[in-house]
Amino acid sequence: MNVTSDQGEMIRFLDEQTLEVNLPNKLGYERIAMDCTASFARIVGFVPERISDLKTAVAEACLNAMEHGNRGRSDARVIVSMNFDGQTFSVSVMDEGEGIVELPEDPDIEKKIERLEPPRGLGIFLIRRLMDHVEFNKLSDQGNMLRMVLKMSRSH
Amino acid sequence: MNVTSDQGEMIRFLDEQTLEVNLPNKLGYERIAMDCTASFARIVGFVPERISDLKTAVAEACLNAMEHGNRGRSDARVIVSMNFDGQTFSVSVMDEGEGIVELPEDPDIEKKIERLEPPRGLGIFLIRRLMDHVEFNKLSDQGNMLRMVLKMSRSH
Amino acid sequence: MQQNEIRIEQRDSVTVLEIQGDITVFSEPFLNEAYTCASNQGAVKILLQFDGNAYINSGGIALLIQLLAKARTRDQEVAITGLSAHFKKIFHMVGITKFAKIYDTLQEALQKMS
Amino acid sequence: MQQNEIRIEQRDSVTVLEIQGDITVFSEPFLNEAYTCASNQGAVKILLQFDGNAYINSGGIALLIQLLAKARTRDQEVAITGLSAHFKKIFHMVGITKFAKIYDTLQEALQKMS
Ligand SMILES: Nc1ncnc2c1ncn2[C@@H]1O[C@H](COP(=O)(O)OP(=O)(O)O)[C@@H](O)[C@H]1O
Ligand SMILES: Nc1ncnc2c1ncn2[C@@H]1O[C@H](COP(=O)(O)OP(=O)(O)O)[C@@H](O)[C@H]1O
Numbered sequence: 001m002n003v004t005s006d007q008g009e010m011i012r013f014l015d016e017q018t019l020e021v022n023l024p025n026k027l028g029y030e031r032i033a034m035d036c037t038a039s040f041a042r043i044v045g046f047v048p049e050r051i052s053d054l055k056t057a058v059a060e061a062c063l064n065a066m067e068h069g070n071r072g073r074s075d076a077r078v079i080v081s082m083n084f085d086g087q088t089f090s091v092s093v094m095d096e097g098e099g100i101v102e103l104p105e106d107p108d109i110e111k112k113i114e115r116l117e118p119p120r121g122l123g124i125f126l127i128r129r130l131m132d133h134v135e136f137n138k139l140s141d142q143g144n145m146l147r148m149v150l151k152m153s154r155s156h
Numbered sequence: 157m158n159v160t161s162d163q164g165e166m167i168r169f170l171d172e173q174t175l176e177v178n179l180p181n182k183l184g185y186e187r188i189a190m191d192c193t194a195s196f197a198r199i200v201g202f203v204p205e206r207i208s209d210l211k212t213a214v215a216e217a218c219l220n221a222m223e224h225g226n227r228g229r230s231d232a233r234v235i236v237s238m239n240f241d242g243q244t245f246s247v248s249v250m251d252e253g254e255g256i257v258e259l260p261e262d263p264d265i266e267k268k269i270e271r272l273e274p275p276r277g278l279g280i281f282l283i284r285r286l287m288d289h290v291e292f293n294k295l296s297d298q299g300n301m302l303r304m305v306l307k308m309s310r311s312h
Numbered sequence: 313m314q315q316n317e318i319r320i321e322q323r324d325s326v327t328v329l330e331i332q333g334d335i336t337v338f339s340e341p342f343l344n345e346a347y348t349c350a351s352n353q354g355a356v357k358i359l360l361q362f363d364g365n366a367y368i369n370s371g372g373i374a375l376l377i378q379l380l381a382k383a384r385t386r387d388q389e390v391a392i393t394g395l396s397a398h399f400k401k402i403f404h405m406v407g408i409t410k411f412a413k414i415y416d417t418l419q420e421a422l423q424k425m426s
Numbered sequence: 427m428q429q430n431e432i433r434i435e436q437r438d439s440v441t442v443l444e445i446q447g448d449i450t451v452f453s454e455p456f457l458n459e460a461y462t463c464a465s466n467q468g469a470v471k472i473l474l475q476f477d478g479n480a481y482i483n484s485g486g487i488a489l490l491i492q493l494l495a496k497a498r499t500r501d502q503e504v505a506i507t508g509l510s511a512h513f514k515k516i517f518h519m520v521g522i523t524k525f526a527k528i529y530d531t532l533q534e535a536l537q538k539m540s
Contacts, residue, residue, distance in 0.1 A: 022176040032195045039191035052512035109521030119488040208398035265407030275374040
């Protein structure tokens with residue numbers, strides 16, 4: 001739930017299932033968000049394999065928020081909000097940017113090796129492949145948000 | 157730095173060395189704060205032994221915030237803010253309570269075994285023994301704050 | 313939320329409680345049941361074997377102190393193994409070591425206790 | 427911030443690059459130097475041995491792709507070992523396995539490559 005305060009900024013209410021990490025925009029600190037999400041997912045009972053998937057997806061989303069969303073600005077923040085409702089583990093990664101202009105195509109390794117395509121461009125592909133559901137360019141009070149979901153049912 | 161907004165609530169500015177975790181008041185979730193702090197301390201270069209000390213201190217401070225500060229209220233929050241300035245790693249644990257009325261004496265294991273003293277009452281003792289510096293009952297915009305410091309110099 | 317699995321095994325004169333998982337306030341029913349069960353079987357030498365990766369907090373240590381208090385009134389000997397270096401240090405700090413010996417390995421504990 | 431330690435070792439016909447630490451964009455100078463050094467020594471079969479606990483991200487994988495691209499122009503064979511099950515899966519997903527064989531152990535890699 002979001003409400004707008006008198007000053008026009010948004011105040012986010014955090015509920016009893018929601019945990020938030022607020023990070024400086026510093027390459028390498030995505031590990032902290034990753035370890036924090038993994039810790040939460042472990043407590044609520046996900047199996048190690050799915051936790052590994054989650055860790056990679058969270059790290060990639062944070063890297064994108066830092067590099068593309070916040071354009072490397074050292075005074076910007078990345079906010080990672082996570083929630084488990086008993087069925088669905090969802091992680092939202094927020095940055096202060098405008099969102100993704102165009103969703104990239106899946107990487108083509110042959111083209112990359114032949115140098116017909118840049119070696120980068122793997123993050124969003126991995127996030128989509130590893131998570132059960134992904135939403136891009138959601139509007140949040142912080143700016144742009146990527147939301148990803150892991151379902152408990154899929155053998156934890 | 158804290159400033160008061162028009163509505164009287166406080167807005168905290170997070171600087172480039174500061175990372176914050178905002179937790180629901182749920183026993184067991186202190187592990188998440190603990191893992192997050194450990195991840196940060198590892199990145200900035202503390203050795204495993206000191207990271208273990210930090211983990212125990214952070215867990216105990218969070219447990220106290222949940223049980224005593226927030227009195228188990230499920231709608232309360234615990235905020236863990238951590239900062240590294242190149243020399244000093246400091247962790248602040250904030251709750252919505254009034255602070256500690258009286259600092260407890262060091263536990264006496266003989267008395268505990270003879271049941272002349274309750275078995276509990278170890279948390280603050282451990283925090284003080286494990287950290288380089290501890291401050292109690294600091295006022296923060298969230299209410300009560302415990303601040304603890306780990307120094308890099310002490311052989312990391 | 314959190315559960316422990318505790319296996320009770322008799323090794324000559326020593327009753328080993330092999331405790332899987334974290335030791336926190338949530339361990340109370342598991343630890344108490346295992347201790348009561350061992351005591352009812354007449355255990356006089358009890359070895360608590362922890363999981364070296366366990367997270368142990370002050371709530372869990374308070375449970376151990378209660379167990380040690382009970383064991384003392386029953387003249388049982390309690391020893392501990394399977395602690396990480398960090399928790400060995402913590403147990404020393406709190407003074408647990410005055411009432412329960414800490415051994416580095418199960419083998420060493422069994423040898424010295426019997 | 428983050429550093430890698432890379433040891434280069436010749437095992438019969440195979441040049442092993444034993445890479446300690448995470449594989450991210452910060453690995454670029456370390457990985458490039460080790461690869462250049464091995465190539466200058468005339469390596470034709472290169473085995474990248476990762477640390478099973480390493481954190482590898484898309485920035486690190488992009489570096490590997492660049493290394494594989496260079497190796498291809500020089501007719502070098504590149505193989506990989508020391509990956510956790512998770513990163514084996516990731517390397518398959520991305521297609522790295524089309525250009526570098528993944529082996530479960532160093533022994534298996536050395537045996538199959540020579
Ligand atoms: N948070 C974001 N804000 C703005 N643009 C983004 C964001 N995340 C991704 N993008 C865009 O999508 C592209 C593909 O991202 P990705 O697949 O992670 O590969 P890479 O980061 O290596 O370019 C990026 O190059 C960028 O243009
Ligand atoms: N965050 C806090 N807010 C209010 N009181 C506190 C807080 N932390 C500790 N205390 C008080 O200090 C006492 C000692 O705490 P501690 O040494 O951690 O042992 P225990 O939590 O087992 O009682 C508590 O019983 C409580 O009265």
